[in-house]
Amino acid sequence: METSVRLMKSMRFSVMVMALVTMATMNFYFVSAEQCGRQASGVLCTGGVQGVSSVITESIFNDLLKHRNDAGCKAKGFYSYDAFIAAANAFPGFGTTGDLTSQKRELAAFFGQTSHETTGGWPTAPDGPYAWGYCFKEEQGNPPGEYCQASSQWPCASGKRYYGRGPVQISWNYNYGPAGKAVGFDGINNPDIVANDATVSFKTAVWFWMTEQSPKPSCHNVMAGGWGPSGSDTAAGRAAGYGVVTNIINGGLECGKGSDSRQEDRIGFYKRYCDILGVSYGSNLDCNSQKPFGFAAQSQPRLIKTVV
Numbered sequence: 338m339e340t341s342v343r344l345m346k347s348m349r350f351s352v353m354v355m356a357l358v359t360m361a362t363m364n365f366y367f368v369s370a371e372q373c374g375r376q377a378s379g380v381l382c383t384g385g386v387q388g389v390s391s392v393i394t395e396s397i398f399n400d401l402l403k404h405r406n407d408a409g410c411k412a413k414g415f416y417s418y419d420a421f422i423a424a425a426n427a428f429p430g431f432g433t434t435g436d437l438t439s440q441k442r443e444l445a446a447f448f449g450q451t452s453h454e455t456t457g458g459w460p461t462a463p464d465g466p467y468a469w470g471y472c473f474k475e476e477q478g479n480p481p482g483e484y485c486q487a488s489s490q491w492p493c494a495s496g497k498r499y500y501g502r503g504p505v506q507i508s509w510n511y512n513y514g515p516a517g518k519a520v521g522f523d524g525i526n527n528p529d530i531v532a533n534d535a536t537v538s539f540k541t542a543v544w545f546w547m548t549e550q551s552p553k554p555s556c557h558n559v560m561a562g563g564w565g566p567s568g569s570d571t572a573a574g575r576a577a578g579y580g581v582v583t584n585i586i587n588g589g590l591e592c593g594k595g596s597d598s599r600q601e602d603r604i605g606f607y608k609r610y611c612d613i614l615g616v617s618y619g620s621n622l623d624c625n626s627q628k629p630f631g632f633a634a635q636s637q638p639r640l641i642k643t644v645v
Contacts, residue, residue, distance in 0.1 A: 578621025
């Protein structure tokens with residue numbers, strides 16, 4: 338009798354533990370989904386629990402950036418898979434928002450744009466020009482000046498230069514400052530870390546991707562379906578799709594002017610990556626007929642500088 342009582346108590350305890358574990362798991366899921374919803378303007382991050390690594394495996398990462406470690410690439414050995422995943426996981430909703438098609442397109446778009454910024458490809462390159470993304474980690478050529486604009490909030494440090502670094506080639510003191518604050522480094526006094534620490538480097542790129550800069554939406558919200566064109570956007574020819582992401586990044590130089598070789602390069606990378614991920618391209622890939630965001634203010638410096 339005493340043995341039976343002990344057995345029943347043990348069974349009840351086991352059931353209670355299982356129930357608590359189940360509740361904790363459900364709470365984790367709903368909290369994660371809620372965080373993603375806020376980040377993506379209410380769009381549910383159905384893949385948020387699994388993470389970006391469920392879409393971009395190390396094998397796929399190496400296929401996307403096939404020649405990044407080529408002997409001719411100055412960033413050889415820098416951009417690692419682990420650094421990318423660590424950066425991706427630091428931003429809820431990145432590459433995990435919406436259905437699997439949306440997730441794959443967003444990640445293809447992210448790598449497409451950043452590969453253009455860091456490309457080492459040429460028309461007759463082995464495996465084609467779009468297999469040579471992430472060849473550089475610093476702006477090539479002779480960056481003009483220090484990329485320093487007078488700012489009381491983000492004053493330039495003596496001897497520091499804020500030229501393009503990392504996957505998105507982040508530039509200017511007024512971008513290094515807030516990027517560092519968001520990511521966790523001193524962007525004003527130590528901009529060089531973006532070219533020396535791969536995880537920080539990727540984080541600056543994902544930070545830019547996820548951050549809205551009015552009147553521009555974030556690249557993330559465009560590709561994840563959280564952005565729709567307003568009346569003024571429609572009048573300016575802007576419609577949801579990869580072309581708007583190009584407009585966000587470099588619309589002042591590439592958009593609204595018909596076909597542009599830089600645009601075509603961005604699109605070429607995107608299509609290759611979509612093909613590797615097994616997803617369709619979607620619509621509105623170019624910004625040929627789109628007016629740039631903030632068209633009247635195009636004399637202002639751009640967020641990033643392109644290496645090509």
